[in-house]
Amino acid sequence: MxxxxxxxxxxxxxxxxxxxxxxxxxxxxxxxxxxxxxxxxxxxxxxxxxxxxxxxxxxxxxxxxxxxxxxxxxxxxxxxxxxxxxxxxxxxxxxxxxxxxxxxxxxxxxxxxxxxxxxxxxxxxxxxxxxxxFGVTAWIGVAVWLVGFGFETVGDEQLRRFKADPDTKGKVLDKGLWRYTRHPNYFGDACVWWGLYLLACSSWTGAATVLSPVAMTYTLAKGTGKPLLEKGLRRSRPGYATYVERTSGFFPLPPRRVTPR
Structure with missing residues (x-):
């Protein structure tokens, strides 16, 4: 067709x-x-x-x-x-x-x-x-997808276990992948869609769909994903503000050193 x-x-x-x-x-x-x-x-x-x-x-x-x-x-x-x-x-x-x-x-x-x-x-x-x-860009796309799927899956499982532990009530998850990014699941989701986009790049018409992963990434990082979630966490988790100061908001990075006030 x-x-x-x-x-x-x-x-x-x-x-x-x-x-x-x-x-x-x-x-x-x-x-x-x-x-x-x-x-x-x-x-x-x-x-x-x-x-x-x-x-x-x-x-x-x-x-x-x-x-x-x-x-x-x-x-x-x-x-x-x-x-x-x-x-x-x-x-x-x-x-x-x-x-x-x-x-x-x-x-x-x-x-x-x-x-x-x-x-x-x-x-x-x-x-x-x-x-x-199925060329070079497709293989790169599969690799990017695997990184994203790994971040999303592992991040979700770490969060599930954290919430299931009654001793963590009111605390902030800052271990595992959550030590390097405040949203490993959102970062992973974005990588998944950039990986799928690269699979489409074997043709110029597929490459022209770049606005689709851009829209997904923007939604996760700036739209209804990260900002709305963090707004609620700042109110409900006393230690979240400090966590925000030392932890990357989206891309995984080493934690920043926070000077005590």
Missing amino acids: PLGGTLLVTAAITLLAVVVTFGIARARGRYDTIDTFWGPGFALVALVAAPLGDGSTALRVVTAALTVVWGVRLGVHLHLRNHELPEDPRYVRMAERAGENPALKLFVRVYLVQAVVLWFVSLPVQFAMYGDS
């Missing part, structure tokens, strides 16, 4: 999947169901686009496999993390402020927006399905 046709098919599939996810969210009474869908949504796009593309078989298989592994792991992680917790406060506040018919407004402001963002960010994956060959 031509690339334009694939883009239309994935757009339609993404919209349908988000509508189904919204129905599940309404049945569960939890709008944070969209968070669980985020990773698997990319996996779905990759699985739909792979057989439609006419590029290198190796490139299509590897791109789809890496996207599915990342997306499924993230979806399982978020589901296990959230299912025993109450509804995400962000969605509670949005529903309260929505006034009449909050479900419709949340569908438009959250679910439809997520569908558009997901489809746009997944463009490198879709364009990679039309790449000419």
Whole structure:
């Protein structure tokens, strides 16, 4: 199928999947169901686009496999993390402020927006399905993806164990990867998408999708990721301000020496 046709098919599939996810969210009474869908949504796009593309078989298989592994792991992680917790406060506040018919407004402001963002960010994956060959940039992309997936997976597991320990309540995680970056999972997520972008760079059209990893990285580092999370942590964790002073905000770096005041 031509690339334009694939883009239309994935757009339609993404919209349908988000509508189904919204129905599940309404049945569960939890709008944070969209968070669980985020990773698997990319996996779905990759699985739909792979057989439609006419590029290198190796490139299509590897791109789809890496996207599915990342997306499924993230979806399982978020589901296990959230299912025993109450509804995400962000969605509670949005529903309260929505006034009449909050479900419709949340569908438009959250679910439809997520569908558009997901489809746009997944463009490198879709364009990679039309790449000419599995060349040097593809191998570099796999290496970058592995670094990112390692940071994200290890960082999430370290945080899970930290939160599960009752002795750490109210404390700040500053060990392991969290000693070098305040957000190893976000940094890893960004690397994953730069790796997938490099897989798409076997063609000039794939290279033109650079705004997709840029958008993902900006969202994580400057948008709804890191800033919103840190705003809450500064209020709830007394030692977080000091942690911020000595620890890199995104890229892993050796801790800075903080002079006592």
